[in-house]
Amino acid sequence: MEFTLGQLAALLGGKVEGDENQKVNRLDKIQEGLPGGISFLSNSKYEPHLYETKATAVIVSEDFNASKPFSTTLIRVKDAYSGFTTLLEAYDQFSKMALVGVEEPSTMHESSSMGENGFRGAFSYIGKNCKIGAQVKIHAHAYLGDRVKIGDNTIIHSGVKICADSVIGSNCEIHPGAVIGSDGFGFAPQADGTYRAIPQIGNVILEDHVSIGANTTVDRATMGSTIIKRGAKIDNQVQIAHNVIIGENTVIAAQAGISGSTEIGKNCVIAGKAGIVGHIKIADNTTIGANTGVSKSIKEPGQTLFGYMGFELKNFLKSYSIFKNLDALEKRIKELEKKD
């Protein structure tokens, strides 16, 4: 995609100081700017780069005063940083939504339907009785089992597997290799030491504006639904077990794991590698530190937990600082014992 500086200035409500017909097709860091790229200058620390950059254009704030000559073209906007961010988001949205049509070979069962301006990549598979909204992008190698529903504007990246009966909201994004709706891990121990699989006949529901990371797994419910609520953001390689409920706008970082039937409140932040046992409830606005284990329900909202079996962060840090010198502590006891 190529744009003239004039087009970009119009998008940003700014002014070009120079030739409006110059074209750019790339966003560059100012210190690495090259012809065809557009950069921005917001932090004055980076000003020296302006005088040397080879970027075709640089976005600056209205009140910027150059102290030396330069060869790039300026676009003046109210605020350079937010101008650049607007550009970035427009560019990103544009690239992601530009794909339209069907690449062959790909398969969609005749009983399934897709809204307008959608995309189906080569080797994508859509089972029976699926209902897919408008502007949905289904990339190469994605798999949708039977009766999957997907809302408008959702992006399903390459190699994502969405198993039968899953319901995906609108404006979601599911990154490569994620698995949605695999069987929950339920086995009933038998008298002879073997296990018998407990049928997992529920489904997974992702509400609107949910993001799921690469190679993350979300298991279907035994009965009923595993639910990830509106606006929740899940990173890569997270495991979400059967019948879990994740609250609105909760963020879960990479490699965390939530065990079966646990319910996480809204606006929680769960850091990387944290582990939460099954069948508990975590209150709204809870923060759970990296690699923290949580084995009991958290009833009071707004706490920060940390540690192998998570407790309040402040207490954890005190204990851990002593733990690092337990040796010294023991010596002090020995000393006391001697004198005793």
Add this chain to the structure above:
Amino acid sequence: MEFTLGQLAALLGGKVEGDENQKVNRLDKIQEGLPGGISFLSNSKYEPHLYETKATAVIVSEDFNASKPFSTTLIRVKDAYSGFTTLLEAYDQFSKMALVGVEEPSTMHESSSMGENGFRGAFSYIGKNCKIGAQVKIHAHAYLGDRVKIGDNTIIHSGVKICADSVIGSNCEIHPGAVIGSDGFGFAPQADGTYRAIPQIGNVILEDHVSIGANTTVDRATMGSTIIKRGAKIDNQVQIAHNVIIGENTVIAAQAGISGSTEIGKNCVIAGKAGIVGHIKIADNTTIGANTGVSKSIKEPGQTLFGYMGFELKNFLKSYSIFKNLDALEKRIKELEKKD
């Protein structure tokens, strides 16, 4: 799939109280029952829902006495709960095994063979000299490298990768995105600081009735075989390294990892995120807690380990409860030192 109440009563050895020709195609929770669904009532706590449910039918026990009028049709069986479980398992088995035939495009090398009543989904790939049993279901996007063997009734879900020379038993189920038989992580350090790959020419063997979770990885042996024995159940995102042996009926929960050449006994339970170092042996019937690290062989069967470097659960809990108040402990020492 649609069944008449008469057919279901026959399957369950029960009796329909009402029209045997009514049809159902879905299992519902009694409190969420809708026309076309069948529910069960076992726990008397849920009895009030019977009088309001819109499910077409409800399974109840022989001796159930209704205290109010209701509009659903009853199926009376010896025990409502186990009747429903039977139905659930039949339904699940039926849905999983009903797929038969070949979806195109898909590829199977001419030197490979598949037993009767099998299924190959679109975009599935079967390499050279594979031998696949009867009733095997190979879903869309599954990959079988050369010389893979698979026993009867095994289900390979969408996007599973089974690398060359793997041997999979009968009645196994491998969930989406799992990788079986990838190269073990073996690199020999060289004098100049670089590493040289050690060829991994062994394979993976899964015995019968093994279940492998979504996005789990099982590496092939350097030489010989990585073996997962009969009846073992492995959850999602578990890592099983080269030359590991997992004993019969051992259960491993999500995100656990077993390092190279370690041998786990039978009937063990390994909880989520547990990590076990390489080249050790874990005795039969060992329980390893969530996020527990195990760095030494466990020789005595039947222990329960817990903690960062796992030791007996009871001891761990004692230590950890003191750790949570190490601060208080230190103060007591200070107090003693002052008085001293």
Add this chain to the structure above:
Amino acid sequence: MEFTLGQLAALLGGKVEGDENQKVNRLDKIQEGLPGGISFLSNSKYEPHLYETKATAVIVSEDFNASKPFSTTLIRVKDAYSGFTTLLEAYDQFSKMALVGVEEPSTMHESSSMGENGFRGAFSYIGKNCKIGAQVKIHAHAYLGDRVKIGDNTIIHSGVKICADSVIGSNCEIHPGAVIGSDGFGFAPQADGTYRAIPQIGNVILEDHVSIGANTTVDRATMGSTIIKRGAKIDNQVQIAHNVIIGENTVIAAQAGISGSTEIGKNCVIAGKAGIVGHIKIADNTTIGANTGVSKSIKEPGQTLFGYMGFELKNFLKSYSIFKNLDALEKRIKELEKKD
């Protein structure tokens, strides 16, 4: 692949004692040797197996003297162990590089190119403007987004997803199910508690001789590049976040996770399940133990860290050994308090 003993002796600079025209097609352990296989005898502990093995041939060292009769054919080389290793590597390299050609159906956009002696498996997908070197093997179900570059001799296994703009060096190997170049996890919190995605427009660069394990994920940079430098070896299910830099010849074991913008030095060893927070630097030659958390930059090279919040291994082991008996420590304090 089948070779005569004469061909193998020539490769190893050794001599066949018997019929040079016998053929082998497999490497066997000496204790499991069968006709058609070749084994080696290096450790004298295994000598008894020589007299019973059914392997067609056994590689022995020049100075080996048999003490009993045997039926296999010997190949004498300077050093049996390194001879066998040479054979193993040749065999491995040969099997991996032997695939040439294009399996159908597969797609490569007309604007993309591939060097000579390459392989593209069935259902592989290559986007627009990709440049792929010579002898590159792209297995079934692999996905390359637009503008991906790959150097010579690199192997992309089944189901690997390489997202747009990634740059992969030569002699790399990426194992099944790995995802390279998925979006980084960047969301800006909004005043109403929701999150807004921060566009991730950077890319991923893997330099030469890099290995990436099965189902590992490497996120693209927000801007700029996530870089894995020459010779680094990454195991299965590792998570590498946006803008991370991994130094040359650094080794990272399974299920470890590196958070955003962290820079790991060269020749480091990071054990399984270790977690490293974002925005820090780890000095060269650092060793980080299994399941260790690192929350601060490590400035001095050559240290070994261990523990929940990693510190020097020796100190950790001291503290942990006391922790395991904290109970005893507390009793000693009680004792002192009583006497006090």
